[in-house]
Amino acid sequence: xxxxxxTKKISFTRHICDGDLVVVxxxxxxxxxxxxxxxxxxxxxxxxFKHSDWIGKPFGSKVFSNKNGFVYLLAPTPELWTLVLSxxxxxxxxxxxxxxxxYLEIVPGCMVLESGTGSGSLTTSLARAVAPTGHVYxxxxxxxxxxxxxxxxxKTGLSSLVTVGVRDxxxxxxxxxxxxxxxxxxxxxxxxxxxxxxAGKMLKPDGVLCSFSPCIEQVQRACDSLRSNFxxxxxxxxxxxxxxxxxxxxxxxxxxxxxxxxxxxxxxxQRAIEKGNEQDKLSxxxxxxxxxxxxxxxxxxxxxxxxxxxx
Amino acid sequence: MSQNxxxxxxxxxxxxxxEGCSVLLDINDGDRLVFARLSAGSTLKIGNKTYSLQPLIGxxxxxxxxxxxxxxxxxxxxxxxxxxxxxxxxKGDFESQDEIKDNRALVDNNKAQSLTGEEINAMRSQxxxxxxxxxxxxxxSATFEKxxxxxxxxxxxxxxxxxxPKVLLRRPFARxxxxxxxxxxxxxIGFLRVDALSLLLSMANVSANSDVLVVDMVGGxxxxxxxxxxxxxxxxxxxxxxxxxxxxxxVRIFNLSNEICKRIVRSPLTDLSLSQNGTSEQIHQQxxxxxQQxxxxxxxxxSNNQMSSSVGMEEISPTENxxxxxxxxxxxxxVNKTGKSTKAGNKAPKQAIDLWKENGFSSLIIAAPExxxxxxxxxxxxxxxNSAPFAIYHQYLQPLATCMHNLQLxxxxxxxxxxxxxxxxxxxxPSRTHPCMQMSAFGGYILSGIKICSSS
Ligand SMILES: C[S@@+](CC[C@H](N)C(=O)[O-])C[C@H]1O[C@@H](n2cnc3c(N)ncnc32)[C@H](O)[C@@H]1O
Numbered sequence: 001x002x003x004x005x006x007t008k009k010i011s012f013t014r015h016i017c018d019g020d021l022v023v024v025x026x027x028x029x030x031x032x033x034x035x036x037x038x039x040x041x042x043x044x045x046x047x048x049f050k051h052s053d054w055i056g057k058p059f060g061s062k063v064f065s066n067k068n069g070f071v072y073l074l075a076p077t078p079e080l081w082t083l084v085l086s087x088x089x090x091x092x093x094x095x096x097x098x099x100x101x102x103y104l105e106i107v108p109g110c111m112v113l114e115s116g117t118g119s120g121s122l123t124t125s126l127a128r129a130v131a132p133t134g135h136v137y138x139x140x141x142x143x144x145x146x147x148x149x150x151x152x153x154x155k156t157g158l159s160s161l162v163t164v165g166v167r168d169x170x171x172x173x174x175x176x177x178x179x180x181x182x183x184x185x186x187x188x189x190x191x192x193x194x195x196x197x198x199a200g201k202m203l204k205p206d207g208v209l210c211s212f213s214p215c216i217e218q219v220q221r222a223c224d225s226l227r228s229n230f231x232x233x234x235x236x237x238x239x240x241x242x243x244x245x246x247x248x249x250x251x252x253x254x255x256x257x258x259x260x261x262x263x264x265x266x267x268x269x270q271r272a273i274e275k276g277n278e279q280d281k282l283s284x285x286x287x288x289x290x291x292x293x294x295x296x297x298x299x300x301x302x303x304x305x306x307x308x309x310x311x
Numbered sequence: 312m313s314q315n316x317x318x319x320x321x322x323x324x325x326x327x328x329x330e331g332c333s334v335l336l337d338i339n340d341g342d343r344l345v346f347a348r349l350s351a352g353s354t355l356k357i358g359n360k361t362y363s364l365q366p367l368i369g370x371x372x373x374x375x376x377x378x379x380x381x382x383x384x385x386x387x388x389x390x391x392x393x394x395x396x397x398x399x400x401x402k403g404d405f406e407s408q409d410e411i412k413d414n415r416a417l418v419d420n421n422k423a424q425s426l427t428g429e430e431i432n433a434m435r436s437q438x439x440x441x442x443x444x445x446x447x448x449x450x451x452s453a454t455f456e457k458x459x460x461x462x463x464x465x466x467x468x469x470x471x472x473x474x475x476p477k478v479l480l481r482r483p484f485a486r487x488x489x490x491x492x493x494x495x496x497x498x499x500i501g502f503l504r505v506d507a508l509s510l511l512l513s514m515a516n517v518s519a520n521s522d523v524l525v526v527d528m529v530g531g532x533x534x535x536x537x538x539x540x541x542x543x544x545x546x547x548x549x550x551x552x553x554x555x556x557x558x559x560x561x562v563r564i565f566n567l568s569n570e571i572c573k574r575i576v577r578s579p580l581t582d583l584s585l586s587q588n589g590t591s592e593q594i595h596q597q598x599x600x601x602x603q604q605x606x607x608x609x610x611x612x613x614s615n616n617q618m619s620s621s622v623g624m625e626e627i628s629p630t631e632n633x634x635x636x637x638x639x640x641x642x643x644x645x646v647n648k649t650g651k652s653t654k655a656g657n658k659a660p661k662q663a664i665d666l667w668k669e670n671g672f673s674s675l676i677i678a679a680p681e682x683x684x685x686x687x688x689x690x691x692x693x694x695x696x697n698s699a700p701f702a703i704y705h706q707y708l709q710p711l712a713t714c715m716h717n718l719q720l721x722x723x724x725x726x727x728x729x730x731x732x733x734x735x736x737x738x739x740x741p742s743r744t745h746p747c748m749q750m751s752a753f754g755g756y757i758l759s760g761i762k763i764c765s766s767s
Contacts, residue, residue: 002518002519002520003518003519003520003521003545003673004519004520006520009520009521009670009673010671010673010696010697010698010699011669011670011671011696012669012670012671012696012697013669013670014670014696025725025726028725028726028727028728058697058698058764059696059697059698060696060697060698060699060761060762060763060764061697061763061764062763062764072725072763073698074698074726074761075698077516077700078513078516079513079514079516079700094510094513094514095506095510095732097513098506098509098510098512098513098514099506099509099734101509101512101513102485102486102505102506102508102509102512103486103509105482105484105486107324107484107539107540107542108519108540108541108542108543108544109324109542110324125513128516128518128519129518129540131518131519132519132520132542132544133542183324204326205326205371205373206326206371206372206373206482216744219737219739219744220739220741220744223739223740224741231392233739234736235736235737235738235739236734236735236736236737237734237735237737238506238732238733238734238735239732239733240730240731240732240733241730241731241732241733242728242729242730242731243708243712243729243730243731243756245712245715245716245719245729247716287709287712287713287716288712289708289709289711289712289729291731301737303739306373307373308373308392309371309372309373309374309375310391310392311371311391
């Protein structure tokens, strides 16, 4: 997924090979990650797609099924991965993820601790941010989840950047071997205040901690426990509002048969309207945008804090 | 330890300052933000006094300094806070006693303080520390005892800022640089808020070894932020229309190692284009005019700040507040000689350009509020590898809507989305948790998508 190996980098000359991970894009809300395998097929509502047809095509290609249905084959990125990974837990999405990476000041070479691993959605972006020389140590007390996450990082080619450990972080804290070595720590745990003292031990002075919690009571208790060793304590909520775009035909006539504001379907753009068309003179086309009616109203609160610098 | 050496190059992520290093000075809890380059001769003005920044060299980032009256006069000295918090934000143990008090008896007139200005000056000349003056002010305040603990703390903080100012030494990172500019000079960074910047970097999959094409008309903030993520691998290529590159002055504020600076290159769009054609000519002319404008603006801000090309000190202070009588303009540090750093933003080497022509860029980010987006994008998209993600920032919705519509019609990209981030900060205190009263209502719009192979 990451161009850690420059030969795998997307380019005009990089073609899909047997064994590559591709993201099959049907629609923006329907994608799937698939490992390309010479003899395999993908079957969906558009028909049967032979993987062998995909091999040798560039990423970003449109490929067809036996019934002439089509999908696009994309190179995986952490953003796409978040949309296609198998949900074994609640996960973090792009808005929270990108803010966390920025606020934790993660740059290549950093050492980052995380718990819990969950479905590895955030971990994937953490790995991208520390590459090529840094490392993410992520812990979950759920053995099966940790194993699945490990498999996923294998699949996405991140295993050299991520180590998954099985450990009860609320009960035992992070392993002592990381004391004073972490540039940043991220917590997505039900009772983060139990892990905060340990996180403080792991961080370098001035290192940043982030705790993600859906409920304000969790935030309240986390902040209480942060006040002794941390400074610059800040809590945020970040949401995304998305917009839909339409080309709208605005009626300029005053006639009776006017159909004001009729919306042209996006699929059938009326580009070539014959000149001199009477109708055309009386209406104009404008591209307009409005917020989508549905949106996530809440994901969680992000609390950041910086370890006090005492020496 | 090697971290104290002046060569930052060997260390990826230094946490201790060195001579010639760029720092962000946060004075009095964000009241004033100053970017400075540390050298033996550089100074900071607080109130009517000038302090040498020399004591900051070799100190860990995150350390706090306060003004001290030494034998050689005033200087900045390291201040190590106690483990327990020492201000209201960090203290949370007083809510219960507080509930019985209220402020009904409080009359705020100017008679509450019995200590006169002359008396304070006298204390000063006798060598009283700022903290001692604050204590004296509290002792001589007739109303202090009647205030709720909450307002007592507020009063103390206010006096502390005035008489015992604190300077926090911070690392200039994309995060802090963006926040500082957004607070003070949002127009210079095209009103790009830190959450929008972070989304741009994610959406464009900025990662080690990638070759990121940017159009940065936000002063270099974008270029610097991308370079920070590349960590000295890959390239960030900042392209421009016409013949004059856009200013990337803000890049100098980042503490980028030579290794990283080498990976920041610039190239006119004409050099990157796979082929020339008639339509792009026109756009380039449009570009020339804009560049000229841009230059004037840059000159202006350079002379305002009296910044010579190798000095990276910039004052960012908020609008006047009640401490302004004490805290005024800062002096600009003298030119720093040790900053012989590699220049960021050299012309892209020919081999690199050839490679990009052969392979395409890994991703594209545009933050060009002054260019016609669609004609720009039409020229840039062909330079991207297939399946490459792109993210376009704009403070207005309409140009992005038009681009999105045209990309859909032309079947040039998929996964198209216009998003607007919304960021709310919370005050979290015992029994006093609520969203902050003030928030930024707007951080910009982003159009993101993924380039697909042209169907032909
Ligand atoms: C909501 S999920 C994390 C999701 C993750 N941030 C992501 O983006 O995919 C929380 C995880 O914390 C783990 N967990 C809960 N308590 C734990 C503990 N005491 N120690 C370690 N992991 C724990 C759970 O097993 C679960 O997988």
